[in-house]
Amino acid sequence: MKVTLTLIKREFLAYFRSPVAYVFLTVFLVAATGLPWFLGGFFESNDAGLRPFFIFLPWVFLFLVPAVGMRLWSEEKRSGTWELLFTLPVSTWQAVTGKFLAGWAFVSLAVLLTFTMPVTIAYLGTPDWGPVFSGYLGAVLMAGAFLGICSAVSALTKNQVISFVVSVIICLALVLLGWSAFNELMLALNLPVWLVDTLANFSFVTHFEGMIAGLIRLRDVVFFLSLMLFALCLNVLVLER
Amino acid sequence: MIQAFDLVKDFGPIRAVDRVGFEVNKGDILGFLGPNGAGKSTTMKMVTGFLSPTSGRAEIGGVNVQENPREAKRRIGYLPESGPLYQEMTVFEFLRFIAEIRGLRGGKAREALDRVSHLCHLHAVRNQPIETLSKGFRQRVGMAQAVLHDPPCLILDEPTDGLDPNQKQDVRRLIASMADEKAIILSTHILEEVEAMCNRVIIISGGRILVDETPRSLIRRHPQYGAVQMQVLDNEHGSARETLLRLDGVHDVEARDEHWLVLPDRGIDDLKPRLWEAARREKWRLISMHDAPLKLEDVFRNLTRPDGESAEERSPPGARNKGSAAPA
Ligand SMILES: Nc1ncnc2c1ncn2[C@@H]1O[C@H](COP(=O)(O)OP(=O)(O)OP(=O)(O)O)[C@@H](O)[C@H]1O
Numbered sequence: 001m002k003v004t005l006t007l008i009k010r011e012f013l014a015y016f017r018s019p020v021a022y023v024f025l026t027v028f029l030v031a032a033t034g035l036p037w038f039l040g041g042f043f044e045s046n047d048a049g050l051r052p053f054f055i056f057l058p059w060v061f062l063f064l065v066p067a068v069g070m071r072l073w074s075e076e077k078r079s080g081t082w083e084l085l086f087t088l089p090v091s092t093w094q095a096v097t098g099k100f101l102a103g104w105a106f107v108s109l110a111v112l113l114t115f116t117m118p119v120t121i122a123y124l125g126t127p128d129w130g131p132v133f134s135g136y137l138g139a140v141l142m143a144g145a146f147l148g149i150c151s152a153v154s155a156l157t158k159n160q161v162i163s164f165v166v167s168v169i170i171c172l173a174l175v176l177l178g179w180s181a182f183n184e185l186m187l188a189l190n191l192p193v194w195l196v197d198t199l200a201n202f203s204f205v206t207h208f209e210g211m212i213a214g215l216i217r218l219r220d221v222v223f224f225l226s227l228m229l230f231a232l233c234l235n236v237l238v239l240e241r
Numbered sequence: 242m243i244q245a246f247d248l249v250k251d252f253g254p255i256r257a258v259d260r261v262g263f264e265v266n267k268g269d270i271l272g273f274l275g276p277n278g279a280g281k282s283t284t285m286k287m288v289t290g291f292l293s294p295t296s297g298r299a300e301i302g303g304v305n306v307q308e309n310p311r312e313a314k315r316r317i318g319y320l321p322e323s324g325p326l327y328q329e330m331t332v333f334e335f336l337r338f339i340a341e342i343r344g345l346r347g348g349k350a351r352e353a354l355d356r357v358s359h360l361c362h363l364h365a366v367r368n369q370p371i372e373t374l375s376k377g378f379r380q381r382v383g384m385a386q387a388v389l390h391d392p393p394c395l396i397l398d399e400p401t402d403g404l405d406p407n408q409k410q411d412v413r414r415l416i417a418s419m420a421d422e423k424a425i426i427l428s429t430h431i432l433e434e435v436e437a438m439c440n441r442v443i444i445i446s447g448g449r450i451l452v453d454e455t456p457r458s459l460i461r462r463h464p465q466y467g468a469v470q471m472q473v474l475d476n477e478h479g480s481a482r483e484t485l486l487r488l489d490g491v492h493d494v495e496a497r498d499e500h501w502l503v504l505p506d507r508g509i510d511d512l513k514p515r516l517w518e519a520a521r522r523e524k525w526r527l528i529s530m531h532d533a534p535l536k537l538e539d540v541f542r543n544l545t546r547p548d549g550e551s552a553e554e555r556s557p558p559g560a561r562n563k564g565s566a567a568p569a
């Protein structure tokens with residue numbers, strides 16, 4: 001436990017030792033708050049809620065979480081520090097969870113820094129706080145699921161560009177599967193409804209929807225958590241191969 | 242303390258390490274020699290538990306590295322080959338991180354940090370980010386990291402690589418000072434280093450152990466082992482050379498620019514007294530006489546020359562002899 005904490009601390013602080021963290025936070029905040037302003041008609045919508053903000057989040061995560069995740073293991077492999085790390089008395093599982101949790105904390109920090117959004121709606125009207133909280137919970141869980149995948153992918157290669165591109169493609173698939181336009185397309189192609197539904201069930205969007213609406217369903221939480229767990233197990237396997 | 246049993250490592254079709262086995266006890270410094278790509282680093286990576294062997298096993302103080310890696314790794318200090326470090330951290334941040342992972346906290350950590358920064362002369366750069374350090378200083382940080390927890394086993398992959406002559410000397414002294422209470426393996430391309438520090442040498446080539454012995458017995462493999470250099474004044478007719486050649490125990494006399502190189506017969510290790518005796522008898526005017534300077538490098542080259550012969554066939558010490566006895 002102490003070892004994992006030490007690893008988390010080092011990894012988390014490492015983000016702030018380079019300009020990467022600040023660039024990332026800035027881009028994320030601009031994208032996550034800008035998109036709903038300009039594309040989502042955040043002002044025009046009369047319901048004092050964060051729905052327009054949350055709707056865009058999966059798309060923002062799609063590019064920015066792989067940007068955080070790509071360096072997790074690729075960087076260690078490229079610089080050779082994983083040789084140092086794995087000759088210290090650290091188990092692969094500890095190293096993987098340590099790095100993942102640090103990255104997750106970092107992305108969660110980025111998500112929490114969008115607090116200006118709820119502050120704005122609170123200023124403009126009287127929001128329903130339920131969906132705001134459940135939406136944020138969902139956002140953090142979804143970010144973790146994205147990051148888990150990116151972490152496992154980054155363990156496959158020492159090339160950060162490859163790591164980024166592959167992560168984006170996998171995450172894109174997981175977003176698209178639940179995107180309504182995409183589902184309608186699949187139905188239009190005469191795919192059976194049950195298949196489309198099953199596929200949609202694997203999507204981040206499907207499970208995030210409920211949380212935006214204020215529902216914290218066990219199966220959604222379990223989906224995100226088990227996806228993370230699965231990705232981390234894969235990550236350990238890849239490293240131990 | 243450190244034991245390797247028939248370690249094998251395949252990278253795809255390449256066999257990088259082929260049945261390497263050895264044992265290093267407390268008080269030993271084992272020098273790993275071998276040409277580039279011989280498998281030295283790969284062997285070390287298996288012993289430290291970073292790579293898992295294709296077959297065979299390694300044990301640290303009786304603990305199997307594959308079965309109980311964390312326990313084994315606790316007892317090892319390892320300096321990887323090109324000194325990979327977390328570049329963005331400062332020297333002390335990095336060492337503090339290693340200390341914490343190693344379970345050293347509070348006063349103990351501070352003590353350990355003081356000790357290694359003194360040993361490796363790191364005090365002046367303690368707050369400098371590692372990426373801004375020169376190569377030699379980075380190497381020292383790697384060394385500091387390896388000895389931080391005062392481990393019973395040290396595995397150092399080219400510890401003096403990239404250091405200036407003073408620092409090389411310092412690191413050698415540091416390693417030698419720890420020799421008594423530790424088992425140490427180091428790899429190097431500097432042969433004098435092995436002569437100066439190690440009490441065991443393993444030469445590997447193509448993944449296989451060619452030689453595992455002491456530096457002193459290694460030097461016996463030198464083609465000129467036991468030879469004597471002598472310089473005699475006046476001797477236009479070459480009569481002294483004739484006399485020498487007839488002398489019991491003299492195999493050959495080679496003329497070098499100023500002196501002769503007298504090569505002994507096989508098994509003769511008291512050539513010098515015999516030559517003294519002859520010089521006195523013949524009333525030669527001797528200018529100098531001393532053991533021929535032998536370089537371990539020649540032995541190394543002989544053993545590892547990539548000329549297609551197998552190691553056993555490469556001019557062993559007895560090759561120049563009349564007798565057909567097998568080499569020792
Ligand atoms: N990860 C790897 N994948 C494939 N081959 C490898 C890998 N690591 C090492 N090898 C191969 O294994 C062989 C031994 O390499 P190793 O690094 O152990 O040599 P070395 O004795 O340390 O050489 P040097 O003196 O140059 O450091 C080489 O042929 C090398 O190409």
Ligand SMILES: [Mg+2]
Binds near residue numbers: 281283322
């Ligand atoms: Mg090497």
